[in-house]
Every structure is written in C-alpha cells, then in structure tokens.
Amino acid sequence: MENFRYIDDIATLSLDKKACIGCGMCATVCPHQIFEIQEKKANIMDFDACMECGACAQNCPTGAISVTPGVGCASYIIANWLYRLTKKKVNSVCC
C-alpha cells in the first residue's frame, strides 16, 4: 500500500535467517508483501510496512520469524490500560 505509510522503525518483527528453510509461506501470507525469497532464504524487503498481524510468524514452520502480534487500535489499547488500572473489563469499539 504505497499511499498509506505508518510510523517507521517501530515494528517488533525479526527474522532468523539461519532457521529459515525458504519455504515461502511468510511471503504468501503477509498482507503487505514484506518478504521476498532470494537464494532459498526469506528477506525482509520493507520492514516499516509491517502491521504486526502475526501471520508470518504463525505460519513459519521453523519458527524463524518473531513478532509481537496485536491489533493496532487506539480504543483497544485504552481499554487495556483501563483494565490494568481498574481490573474491570472495558468494551472497546475495535474488533
């Protein structure tokens, strides 16, 4: 999505090339086309486009990818903060 960019240098995504077997699953599932397979290894082509959805890590058969997955939604994060403060469940409009 070239016309939509979010904050740079902040995603929790990391790739352990030694563990990668080049199966290509990460490239298939990433909705932002962040990975490319070159010489039987995955490469992160566009780190800053990562939305931390977790699809790549979930589908990597060798556990070569790590990312802290979650929903990028302010009202969900506020609901979580309130939950930690009050121990009461707060509904958020996010999905």
Place this chain on the structure above:
Amino acid sequence: MEPYVNGFVETPAGLVPRVRTTLLGSDIRETIVTRIGFGRSDFKVIPGLYCVGNPTPQSPVLVTANYKLTFDAVRKELGGLNVWILVADTRGINVWCAAGKDLFSTEEMIISVRSARLDEIISHREIILPQLGAPGVAAHKVRKGCGFKVIYGPIRAEDLPRFFKRGNKTDEAMRMVSFPIKDRAVLIPVEIFLLSKLLAITALASFVLSGFGPDFFSFSAAWTRGLGAVCATIFGILSGCAVVPLALNKLPWREFWPKGALTGAVAGIICALLFSGTLGYLESTALVLWTIAVSSYLAMNFTGSTPYTSPSGVESEMRRGIPIQAGTALLAITLWMIAPFTG
C-alpha cells in the same frame, strides 16, 4: 429454512444445503442495518458445510467465517461455479477480527473439517482459506491435525472467480491489502452512531455548564452558549470520524492524532464563525480548541479500522497524542467557563 438456502445436495455424509449466489432483499436489509450500526448487527450463519452449484468430490472447498456479511460477500461471487463452502464457527465475527481473537484458529479449522466429515465427501485434501485468516491459523499444524493442506486464497472475495480461473493460485495483487475510499466510507456511519449516546451526555453537560455566569445561572446563556458548544462537538465528531477517514492519505503526517487536529482546527474555525455574532473572543477560541481535541482523539481511534497500523505504532502515537488532546480539552473548558466573567 434460511432464505439463502435453495436446495440440498446429497453426499455420503448426508444432505448439504445449497445456497443462492444472489442476495435477496432480506440479505441487503441486514447489510444496511449492520453498516449503519443501528439495531442488531450480529447476523450469523449456522456453522457447517454448504455449497453452490453442483459440486463433486473434486470441487474446491472454501473456508469462511460465520459472520453473515462475510458469508454473503463470498457466495455472491460464486455465480456459475461449483464449490463447497465450509463455514467455521467464529461466533459471528469476520475473518480478520476472528483471526486476531483466536476464533478463526488452527483448532477451529481442524474441528470444522472433522465435524463436516469432509474426508468422506471430498476426494482431494485441500482447503482454501482467506489470506486474512492467516494470523490465527498455522497451515502446517492444520495439515498435521486433520490431513488437509491449507491454501491461502485471495484477501478480497471479489477476486475468487479470478483465483479459480488461475488454477487456485493467487497473484501479487490478490495478496496485498488495500484501503480504497469506498472501504473507508462504509465505516463512517457505524463510527458516528456509536458516539450518539456520548454526544447526548456531552450536549446535556454543555447546556448546563454554559448557563453559569456572573448572575450564577442564566437560562438564555445556557441556550445560546450551549448551542455553540454542541455545534463544536458535532463538528469535532464529523471531522474526526468522517473527514479524516475520507481524506486519510491526503492529509499530512503519518500519525493519526495530528491529522485529526488539523481537520479539527478547520472545522472549529468554521463553527466559531457561525457563532461569531453571539460569542466573544475567548469563547470562540474555546470552541476551536474543543473541536481540535475531539477530532484529534476520534481520528486516533480510527487506527483500529485501518489495515496498516501496527500496535507498537499506535501505542507510541497515543503517548504523544493523548496528553495534548487532554490539555487542549481542559484549556477549552477553562476558557469557556471564565469567558462570562470577563465580558
């Protein structure tokens, strides 16, 4: 019988309902009600196996969520095709949201395949999942769990006919999320409707607070000043919930709270000009500040509806945005309250 079922197909595992590939008036009504966010919006489909056309044991199997709007979006693209549709139990939540909640999950895929007795009906061993379900599903574990290989299909249901024509293969465009203006526009009514209760409370508070002045309480001030305050709140809501989503990629900055502050400033100035006859200089400033705070906060909340904001990014922009929004709102209320005493 559900209105979308128009027959049955016999299989070794019993009768499988065949569903229409055109939407009826009742389907469209449900879609509209859901999109407006007024009334019930939890339309569900009973989980299990369905089909369109006259599928054979060789026909492809599509997996989807049991959220009615998702189910409708899938079947209406399948006109003229023979396909099995396996509806997973995601408690009426769409694929993307259900994948994030562990409802559209590895376990759910295995359970769905088993309880539909897919291995008795289908001769091949492949199921096609929407790519946006991938955050919840580990393809290799599904295969281990039930013997079916997961193929990730297109993100958008409208690409399904093209996907089948290409021999069940996606191309790069089908695998890339997009966020065109029509996708952003359909989100606006729900966002605004969800705020109606909060708006009613804010309006009430605005009229009451606006009445306080040198004569302790004035009903005419409550009315004239209160109208200005309510107008500023409504302008803030429209600015944050409608203008920002529509102009998302045209506005400067990547973070959402400054985008909302900018559109809020413009909306606030328009609002202040509308009331320039009745309100003074301090009050006008307060209206602009209030509109900025409301719009910025709501724009920040729109992050949850976009397919490109990372939770790390959202949290970091909130740490910058919220203190500024709170400060602006507080300053607005203070100026508003002291204005009658300075006239």
